[in-house]
Amino acid sequence: MDHEADAHRTDLMTITRFVLNEQSKHPESRGDFSILLSHIVLGCKFVCSAVNKAGLAKLIGLAGETNVQCILVSEEDEEAIFVEPSKRGKYCVVFDPLDGSSNIDCGVSIGTIFGIYMMKDSHEPTLDDVLQPGNNMLAAGYCMYGSSCTLVLSTGSGVNGFTLDPSLGEFILTHPDIKIPKKGKIYSVNEGNAKNWDGPTAKYVEKCKFPKDGSSPKSLRYIGSMVADVHRTLLYGGIFMYPRDKKSPNGKLRVLYEVFPMSFLMEQAGGQSFTGKQRALDLVPKKIHERSPIFLGSYDDVEEIKALFYAAEEKKE
Ligand code: AFP
16 A cells, blocks of 8 residues: 555545445435444544554444444443433444454454344344344454454445555555455364364364365464454455364354354355354354354365265264
8 A cells, every 4th residue: 555645546445435335325225324334443443543452442332322223242241232212223233342352462463343233123122133143134344453454344245355544544445345265275273172173173174184185285374363364264265163172062253243244254255154054144143142163264165064064964864
């Protein structure tokens, strides 16, 4: 990014312009959705500038001030936050304000993950308005705080990546229409849990390391920060997995604000996302902090592990 030249350019596609362009495709829209997105973007800028300090609190505070949403579910709060009636709108926001936080002190990339639902209908909001299948999600994204601050967003018509230009204080479109490669050369999983894995997962990782079809072994890349691992997977291809194991029979990652947003983005980019039993977005969570195993990434790579799980299922029958 040539900051000098950019400073004089006026045709830059900022995320604000991008969202307003998207809004113009919906003449019926009142702009509430764009307001909500702009507040989430502002929140991410706060966190980006204050990741090690007050950023977290601001994100939650900000989210409560916009009169466009009614329920917030945050990884940081045990209970859902119901916005007071006078400030209530029609959207539900699920988010992990600082994913990968155990990596902060060693400077590894961390991120904010978010997903947006519409209330089921205009009644007194209840948890049912957020315990919706991932298919009902209207938009999802993440903001990665690393060597650069990158926000990846989908509002249901493709995936676009924006990089924060600190000199402008604006997110600029740098990765238009992201499409994940159909097949990748990387697998990403915490192999420290290998001894507790189920059969299909162990078999798949074995295939990645020792392919019998003459193809080259895949490389292992695992950061331990989902936003960073998924961002690499989206751009380079391959597969990211957090399988179930004997210690965590439902895996570790949370359905509403980790599995669903990342699965929504992956499918919008041409990849897929699987739980070991079903398409991840078909899940209907029963609790706001519910966990699920997850295998997401390049279409062909996820197809391979689906085949192993289905074969294991058939053997059981
Ligand atoms: P933290 O937010 O506690 O750092 O957890 C990060 C995370 O939720 C996700 O970002 C990683 O993919 C996953 O957990 C890493 O888990 P393991 O440390 O068990 O591999």
